[in-house]
Amino acid sequence: MRLLASLALALLPLLAQQSPPPANPEKDSDKKEAEDGFPVTSDLVKKSCGPCHPADEKGRLSRISFRRTTPEGWQQTIKRMVSLVGVKLDPEEARQTVRYLANHHGLAPEEAKPGMFEVERRMIDYKYPADNDTEQTCIKCHSFGRVLLQRRTRTEWELLLAMHRGYYPLIDFQAFRRTGPPQTEPGPDGRPPDNRHPMDKAIAHLSSAFPLRTAEWSSWSANVRPPKLEGRWMLSGHQTGKGPVYGEVEIHRNPSARDGDEFVTSIRYLYARTGQNVRRTGKAILYTGFQWRGRSMEAGAGQTAMREVMFLERNQREMSGRWFSGAYDETGIDVRLERAGKDAMILGLDRNALQTGARDREVSIYGANLPLKPQPSDVDFGPGVTLKRITQASENRITVLADVAADAKIGPRDLVIAGALKANAAVVFDKVDAIKVRPPSGMARNGGNRFPKMYQQFEAVGYSNGPDGKPDTKDDLELGMLDVAWSVEEYTATFGDDDKEFAGSLDAEGLFTPAGDGPNPSRSGNRNNVGDLWIVATYTTAGSNSKPLRARAHLLVTVPLYIRFEQPEVSQ
Amino acid sequence: MKHLRRVNRKAARIERHLDEQRDVVALQRGGPPQGAPPRPHIPLGCSLLFSPGWEADSSGGAAGLCQPVERDLFDCHLGCFWPAQVPDQLNHSPDWTSKCAAAQKDWRKIDLIFP
Numbered sequence: 192m193r194l195l196a197s198l199a200l201a202l203l204p205l206l207a208q209q210s211p212p213p214a215n216p217e218k219d220s221d222k223k224e225a226e227d228g229f230p231v232t233s234d235l236v237k238k239s240c241g242p243c244h245p246a247d248e249k250g251r252l253s254r255i256s257f258r259r260t261t262p263e264g265w266q267q268t269i270k271r272m273v274s275l276v277g278v279k280l281d282p283e284e285a286r287q288t289v290r291y292l293a294n295h296h297g298l299a300p301e302e303a304k305p306g307m308f309e310v311e312r313r314m315i316d317y318k319y320p321a322d323n324d325t326e327q328t329c330i331k332c333h334s335f336g337r338v339l340l341q342r343r344t345r346t347e348w349e350l351l352l353a354m355h356r357g358y359y360p361l362i363d364f365q366a367f368r369r370t371g372p373p374q375t376e377p378g379p380d381g382r383p384p385d386n387r388h389p390m391d392k393a394i395a396h397l398s399s400a401f402p403l404r405t406a407e408w409s410s411w412s413a414n415v416r417p418p419k420l421e422g423r424w425m426l427s428g429h430q431t432g433k434g435p436v437y438g439e440v441e442i443h444r445n446p447s448a449r450d451g452d453e454f455v456t457s458i459r460y461l462y463a464r465t466g467q468n469v470r471r472t473g474k475a476i477l478y479t480g481f482q483w484r485g486r487s488m489e490a491g492a493g494q495t496a497m498r499e500v501m502f503l504e505r506n507q508r509e510m511s512g513r514w515f516s517g518a519y520d521e522t523g524i525d526v527r528l529e530r531a532g533k534d535a536m537i538l539g540l541d542r543n544a545l546q547t548g549a550r551d552r553e554v555s556i557y558g559a560n561l562p563l564k565p566q567p568s569d570v571d572f573g574p575g576v577t578l579k580r581i582t583q584a585s586e587n588r589i590t591v592l593a594d595v596a597a598d599a600k601i602g603p604r605d606l607v608i609a610g611a612l613k614a615n616a617a618v619v620f621d622k623v624d625a626i627k628v629r630p631p632s633g634m635a636r637n638g639g640n641r642f643p644k645m646y647q648q649f650e651a652v653g654y655s656n657g658p659d660g661k662p663d664t665k666d667d668l669e670l671g672m673l674d675v676a677w678s679v680e681e682y683t684a685t686f687g688d689d690d691k692e693f694a695g696s697l698d699a700e701g702l703f704t705p706a707g708d709g710p711n712p713s714r715s716g717n718r719n720n721v722g723d724l725w726i727v728a729t730y731t732t733a734g735s736n737s738k739p740l741r742a743r744a745h746l747l748v749t750v751p752l753y754i755r756f757e758q759p760e761v762s763q
Numbered sequence: 764m765k766h767l768r769r770v771n772r773k774a775a776r777i778e779r780h781l782d783e784q785r786d787v788v789a790l791q792r793g794g795p796p797q798g799a800p801p802r803p804h805i806p807l808g809c810s811l812l813f814s815p816g817w818e819a820d821s822s823g824g825a826a827g828l829c830q831p832v833e834r835d836l837f838d839c840h841l842g843c844f845w846p847a848q849v850p851d852q853l854n855h856s857p858d859w860t861s862k863c864a865a866a867q868k869d870w871r872k873i874d875l876i877f878p
Contacts, residue, residue, distance in 0.1 A: 684826035
């Protein structure tokens with residue numbers, strides 16, 4: 192061994208002579224940009240980033256001027272500069288830097304929309320249709336949402352992939368480079384095989400699909416301004432397992448802020464199924480003229496804090512998105528805000544499904560500027576639904592008693608009150624033909640001992656087969672949330688499967704609480720409390736002898752995450 | 764099954780299992796008498812890279828995961844094998860496991876990392 196080592200030492204100068212290193216090895220950061228970037232005009236950004244990212248004659252900082260992304264994207268980069276490169280920034284400077292970059296090197300609304308699920312922290316199925324190779328290269332470690340929200344020059348995309356390879360050398364083998372020998376046979380289409388590495392295919396695709404300069408950004412960046420959001424906005428939403436949410440949000444400019452893009456909010460809403468009232472106050476920043484990032488909480492109760500991520504429509508009259516909380520952002524309300532004017536507006540009903548033959552069915556209608564003394568004839572549910580009496584009326588809520596004719600045609604109904612119309616506000620049905628559990632598959636993570644728990648909430652939704660009487664056709668009617676009995680069944684993956692005993696518990700409201708993290712000595716092999724379960728909903732029609740309806744969803748109870756790349760700071 | 768008879772204990776277990784009419788979903792690849800079951804649904808947020816993945820195995824379940832996860836943490840950390848799930852030793856958290864001689868025993872001493 193020693194002999195080999197000394198031989199190698201002796202050969203070193205020889206080897207060096209044979210392949211001398213280039214006189215000026217080109218560093219990645221020296222790569223010349225072929226495309227035109229955006230100059231940085233902020234003194235703070237120049238001061239904070241300039242020492243490593245020198246400005247050129249046009250005021251463009253290296254790398255920074257050649258990329259655009261969301262506030263979360265910039266926040267993540269700044270955090271990396273602080274943690275891995277040693278940049279010194281105080282929190283206020285970091286906030287201002289993120290804000291400048293998100294506003295001036297950000298995304299246009301059309302560019303941000305397809306990736307909203309990423310910043311809204313939704314668990315959805317996403318398939319990137321444009322290029323399978325690129326998708327597979329990226330999603331092996333993280334969501335494709337991160338990619339959708341980036342715009343870069345070709346050189347920048349190359350450098351981004353190089354950064355991944357530098358920080359995580361193993362990804363060459365995991366995703367970036369082709370494994371196995373190159374193909375020699377032509378493909379089924381007769382063309383020569385594409386033997387490029389996946390990362391090279393990805394760079395080619397990303398530079399053309401997500402370039403730095405786009406028509407959308409030129410037009411938005413020329414037009415953007417701090418919007419005037421002050422006023423009263425009506426809130427409607429849905430929280431899985433809790434049902435519809437109605438209320439309002441008062442938005443004011445933040446008096447202590449320098450710019451017109453910071454707001455304070457006063458929020459009140461109620462859960463229509465239970466009548467539970469909630470009051471919150473919050474703060475928010477509007478980035479790039481349309482990206483709402485806020486945080487609100489109930490009076491003095493930090494543990495009730497929710498992050499708000501919303502997308503402001505160009506008409507400046509509507510916003511929609513998600514408010515969420517939880518260690519993994521798993522608990523959330525899908526929200527929609529609409530600016531309240533002087534006219535009546537209908538937000539929705541407490542329970543939208545009206546069964547044929549129902550008598551004295553109580554319906555609560557939520558809205559804004561509703562008539563204070565309505566007559567039954569003012570509230571129009573359409574054919575087959577007769578209003579008998581109005582039991583309560585206020586500006587935000589009207590409660591009525593209605594009869595539904597036994598022979599009423601089944602199908603959706605528009606609701607009209609005092610000139611306001613809500614399309615498909617109610618649905619007339621004859622019977623519940625099927626139920627489904629939402630989400631169809633869920634995920635929870637063990638926690639509570641050292642790492643936090645990730646909960647999973649389920650809800651059951653009823654369906655009618657619709658006028659054609661056949662299931663799974665286009666005319667099926669969704670009947671909203673139903674009260675069901677919840678149970679857990681074993682999802683048999685192996686013989687002698689015992690997940691049900693260990694993975695956690697499901698409560699009467701469909702909320703699954705996973706068991707603790709860490710190895711479990713009472714489980715064979717010291718396994719964690721992970722498992723696969725069926726979450727089963729059983730619906731029994733009151734007073735009927737018919738067979739109960741059943742539906743189930745798959746729940747994966749799995750291990751924690753030990754590193755978290757989220758960027759909650761952008762809402763503060 | 765008329766002409767086949769079980770000869771070992773594993774076959775007996777399978778027979779008992781099927782007699783109970785339980786549906787076996789995961790780690791199955793279809794075929795009679797069940798027909799091909801639909802592919803399990805893997806939630807977004809699962810890393811799908813490796814077999815097994817971090818959150819789910821190749822069939823979308825937890826049965827094929829490395830267990831307990833703590834037994835595997837050192838390797839994941841040192842080799843930067845799960846860059847989005849476990850802190851990497853190379854850059855983000857060189858000392859992540861320094862208070863923890865054996866993760867399986869000392870797992871309570873490791874921290875959640877916000878890079």
